[in-house]
Amino acid sequence: MAALAFKVKSKNGQQVLKDLTSESTVGELKLFLASISDVSVERVCVLCGYPPKPIDVSDDYKTLTQIGLKSGETLIVEEKAGPSPGEGSKAETSVPMIKGPSRPVENGTSHETIGRPGILMKKVVPSDNSCLFTSIVHSLMRQIIAMEVGNDLDTYTEAFLGRPNAEYCAWIMQPSSWGGAIELAHEAKSSRQFTDLNKFTLKCQVCDTLLTGQAEAQRHAKETSHTSFGEV
Template identity: 35%
Template sequence: MATFVLKVKTKSGQNLVKGLTGKDKVSQLKSKLSDLTGIPQIALHILGGFPPKALDLSKEDVALEDSGITSGDTLIVEEKQPPVKPRQQLIERGNNTVPRSHIIDTETLSNSPGVLMKQIVPADNSCLFTSVGYVLNGKVDTTCASFMRDIIAESVSSNPEEYSEAILGRPNGEYCEWIKKADSWGGAIELAILSWFYGLEIAVVDSINAIINRFGEDQHYAQRVFLMFDGIHYDPLYLEPLDGGSIQTIFPTSDDTLLIQATELAREAKSSRQYTDVQKFTLKCMVCNVMLNGQLAAQQHAKDTGHMNFGEVA
């Protein structure tokens, strides 16, 4: 019997699963994936295909050759905790946020009312990636950034015609090296790729202009998540239920109730000036350590020197 070889990608890198055959069971694959990633079997979230979609591997006694997975496939493995009962809910403790009871399947969403709220994530140049990780998993996990940066670099490098120098603002290869660096900021290009990769609409509440920019809107995805952008920093949004139950971060796109609430949130944020004036904040060139006052100064410095890595100075 021929060996069944699978490539596995996680936020920490990629590996190969060997030692299986097509006759082996899905349960055996899950066991190997759990050993490889350190993720408990009950929390395994496995995606496959192109674009990647969640695989239903709930029937563990099915042979791999009948599961829809074939030798040579690439599996993306994430950790996604199952829903827990409200009484098991954990709370936020200062700035050290621990996982809360988190609804991860829109089919389990109750109709109980709630309030859209912002979860603060670290301002460490990876806030966009940490925010996307939060709406997917219900917890602040800064380690997910490197995984998402690799996904973006792979997507860009494999499609040089779509992601040309004119679109990226730099050569394709140079961009791919740049986005992998921990001090490189994410923006519209990265949001569009992550929307495609995870197969959901990412609605960004812009508190500067009091508008919502929806990435993936034209793809008619079934699910939507929300982020807030204040000019330089991204934070995730979640629905806090009035009954004290589980928080919600993923919503059906067929329901525009949260879009209306998010629009009101954007207007309130703008009226109360909850945004960053990008012409007044200080940036540091991470190449030559020059301090720059405002976005225009940073743009001119990049034009004059070719330096493209900047970090915000608190």
């Protein structure tokens, strides 16, 4: 039974939900989301994925695993529209409102574009030891870093971390711990958003000479007066 953590977006802002497991039910999820978003349980609508799409939360007895939810996902909570007072059964026979421009009829079937309101939220990031994590993805960032560091004992040694690997993993999960170079190194490496100044390959745009590292490039520039380089 694995613990699950979700980032929840609603009209009340963003929160992290960490009180559920893979065996928790849809009903339990809806209760938590209702309390976070101030939306009544029967009107909770949950969107997930990119672009966000509604997920089926009609069966309160299904587990979160059965509906395909995974730890780390972002859940957007919206409120289902309910019938206006006095409409009753008339609402079923009345012509529905078109919320967007209609498309031309294709193959005898008309298509309507229904606009779904988005959520724009602004969150003030405090200037404390957790600003890196708060800015990126709240406390989920700490869990990701601890998992990656704990799974790579060859790279993240005691000499590298300044403390035993297991001790570091426990330390980085604390809200008061300062994240920095080690944490960003993993994220940069996974997305290839980094440059090793000693080993990267450069090409002189003037004479097409291939150079390795910043030192070779500086030496080449000094010897040839060529100053235009590009990374290969």
